[in-house]
Structures are given as structure tokens and as C-alpha cells.
Amino acid sequence: MTLNDRLKRIATDRVLYLMLVPFLVYFIVFHYVPLIGNVIAFKRFTPARGIVESPWVGFMYFRQFFASTYFVRVLRNTVIISVTTLIVGFPAPIILALMLNEVRHTAYKRVIQSVTYLPHFVSIVVVAGLIVQFSSARGLFNDIIVALGGTRTSLLLQARLFVPIYVGSEVWQTVGWGSIIYLSALSTIDPNLYEAAVIDGAGRFRQLLAITLPCLLPTITVLFILRTGQLLSVGHEKIILLYNPLTYETADVIMTFVYRKGLIDLSWSYSTAVGLLNSLVNGFVIITVNTIARRVSDNSLW
């Protein structure tokens, strides 16, 4: 198409471009402007002076962050929470889907599905609220601990318990929902394969190993790769509801640190620098992982 043709095309499609105006305004104003606003990471920003007038300081805030004790702490916590969630939370929906797949009674299967999907729709504040209530010294978890011969303690005040509580509740909330995609993959397996296996004398466990798992493997691979793309983005919105100064040692992650430094301590430039670092690393990981996903299969984010 020549330039002239293109211009003609654009002119005839002007109504379509008009329809794109709100979309463009939104993404420019609310995404690209703040992206540029990240320059305050390289400036000593004060609201009084504004972004333009504030003096440049180069990489000072980045160096400050790398030199602080927080750097190691928030990076370590982010990785630990994220990797633990991945190790426990990734296989859980696969196992659930395989178990549901073995259920012959459709009604029973549907009830279990409906029940396990529910937590996905419930507000993080309600979930965190229940965790806070159950973990308190007089709460349900402690009743269970006492029944098992333990002693009562406020569970959310103990740094060593934060990761298990966070990861456990995360798996609880996401396992059912996560199984949907595997169940749909399982439903596409050709029933003839199983019939042939039965004729060959394969038991159900043998069928699982020889047919079900290999058929599920492409889905598992792609979801695993895509999941690693979120390795440094943990659920800071939930952590903010559950942590407290006594558990910062194990609970404070990069984004909770950015939130506290920026919006509570008002260290604008410093927290922007930390946030920018996090966005850049995340973006880089997503691109890498997506490139891999596209190579090994035709499933990818873009």
C-alpha cells in the first residue's frame, strides 16, 4: 500500500479512529504519562517544586537502595514468597483437576467445582479478615492447635509463620479456579485413546501415566512458563492486610516496601526508584518467558 492509499484508508475509517479516542486518551494519560513520571527516580522530587523543577540526582536513590539493609530483605522475601507459592500452588490445581476428572458422578463433580471456585470471587479484604480472626489468640486456628496439644499464640505476630499462612491461604483461594483450564484441556482428550488402552489391559493408573499426563503436558508447560513471568510480582495487596512491624522480617516484599516508603514515609523519589527497578525486572522476565513460551508452543501472551 502506498502512502497515499494509506491516507485514503485512514480518511474513510475516521469513525473507527473516533471510536478509539477514549482508549487512546486513557492509555496515554493513565499509563504512558506515569511511565514517564518515573523520571522522578532520578531527581530529588518534592511536590512543591514539581517534576520539572526538581534537581537531577542521577542514580543516587538506586545506590541508596542497594546499600541499605532493606534491599536484601525485600528481595529475599519476594523471592521466597513467590517461589513457595509457585511450588505449592502450581501443582495443586493440576492434582485437583485430575481428581475431578476421575469422578463419574456429574452432579458430585459439579458441586465440588462450584464450591472450590467460590473463594476466587471473594474480596481479598474478607479473606484477610477471616485469616486475622482465625489466627488471633482466641481464634479458630488456635482452638485447633490447643486440641492438638499446642499452646495459644497470636499467629500473625510471628515472623516464622507468615510465609506458611500467606501461601496456605493463597492456595486455598486459587486452587479451584486454577483447575478450570486443566479440566478443559482434559475434556479435549480423545476418548478412543482410553478405549484402546483398556483393550490393551491398562489399569486406571497406567492410563493416567500413559495418556492423561502426556496429553496435559503442553498446557502444564505453557502455564508454568507464563507463571514464572510473574515471579517478582507477589500479592502485595494481601500482604499489606496481613503483615505488621513484627513480621516485616519475613513479610515485607518489594511492593509493600515501595508503598510504605512512598505513601506513608513520603520518600517519593526513593520509592519510585525501587518501584521502577521492580517494573523493569518484571517486564524483562515477562518478555523472556513469553519468548520461550512462543518457541516451545503456539501459546503465549502475545
Place this chain on the structure above:
Amino acid sequence: MVSGKTLNPLSFDVWNYIVLAALGVLTMYPFYYMIVASFSTGNSLLAHQGVLLWPVDPTFIAYEKVASNPKIVRGYLNSIYLVVAGVGLNMTITSLAAYALSRKHLVGRSFLLKFAVFTMIFDRGLIPLFLLVRNLGLYGSLWSVIMTFAVNTYNLLIMVTFFRGVPESLEESAIVDGAGHFRILLEIFIPISKAVVATLILFYAVGRWNGYFYAMIFLPNPDRWPISLVLREIIISEQMSDYLGGVDVGDQGSVSETIKYATAVVTTLPILLLYPYLQKHFTKGVMLGSIKG
């Protein structure tokens, strides 16, 4: 692991059913507990140990306090406003853009899609977003939350994919009839995509209803808080003084315990009521998202 030969199909099935049932109970019990506790008397609830199956010393006091509390009622109204105005804006921008971006011959289509997808890869940054909201004068207004999440790129992509599948013949015959793009979108595309439209409305609405974080940072005035943020104050920060009006000092500890549960129930209620409908459409949405590829 059980080996293939010793696996008795009957016993495997039995165990499978039992484990799944246990998982079901484990999933539902916290919500059941929340409901039962909200109808109990606080002091009796605190004294109660172990599994709770029925309200202890049943009472409606917590709900009376919740229904008559101006902060909770206002929170509810704010949340409804957020959902109605927010989802209205979401769907308007998303469907207009999805329609235009689904036209195969549109010059710049692929660039515009990348322009949106880029924002999924590189986060805009919490602090720059906060400063932007303040500079635009949105700080303190519910529109701060509404505007900053006007389009979800993932939802947009789902709709673009769906619109691309609409048969071109339908569009062509409409053009012959002299219909413009706005009319084609409203009278052909939206009605033919009812399922995906419903799915996206629900995706947006549940997110708007449940969200608390951006409301927390953009809305300093409690009069503007959505219900999720009110619940956070009650149950996480345990700031109860505004919620115990008219309760005897001696009973405050007791009542405050059950108000927490009652507010959590009230916050979850719309989700529970819509759940059967939600589940149907959300499941479809997950499939649509995965088909995209």
C-alpha cells in the same frame, strides 16, 4: 505412590470422593463460620472453643448495628456507585476500542494493540500514578479509582478476539443498509456477543466491588470509602469506635466481635447472590482467554 497392579479401582474411587469432599468442606467452612459467627453473641463466641456448627446464643444485634451504621451504609452506596459508574465507563471504552481494533483493514491496528499490551508488561509505577491522580485533581474523589482502571487490557483482548469472529457478511449487509459503525456495534456486535459482554461486565464488576488498595491510597476521606475499605478498618485495623454507637460499654467487646463477621457477610452478599450466574460466565471467560493464544 500406588503401583498400577495393586490399585483397586473401588478403593481409589472411595478415597478420591473422600478427599474431594474434605476439600469442599475446607473451602466452605470459613464462609460458613463467618455467617454463623455473625448471628452469635460475641462473648459466647469468644468463649466457644473448637468447631462452630450453629450460632451460639443467636442474636441479630450485629446486623442491627451494621444496618444502622452510617459509615457502613455509605460504604455500601459508594461501592454501588463505583460498580455502576466504573463498569459503565469500562464497557463503553472497551467495546468501542474492541470494535475498531477488530477491523482487519484498520491502518495501525497492530501498533495500537501493542501500545495497550505494553502496559501489561511494564507497570506504570505506584508513586507516579499517585502523583498523577493528585495533579489531575482526582485525589479524594471516587473518580480517581474509576478513571485509573478505565480499561483492563486483558478484557479488551478477549473482546477483540470475540469481535474478530463475527461473520463479515453481517457487517456488510448492514453497511449496504446505510448503517454507520456506531450502529453496527450497538445493533449487531453487542447483541451477537451477549455472552462475552456479560462475562466482561462481571469481570469488571467483581473487580470494582472487591478492590480496596487504590481506594485506600486515593481516598483519605472515610465518607468516600467503598465497603471493602470500611471492612478493612473494622476487621484489620480494629478501629471499632465509629461502629459501636448505642452499645453499653460493658458489651462493646462482645458486639464488636460479631460486627466484624456481619460486615464481612454483608460485603460478600452480592457475590454470593450472583454466584450461580457468575460461575457460568466466568468459566466461559477463562476459556475465551485461553483460546486467544
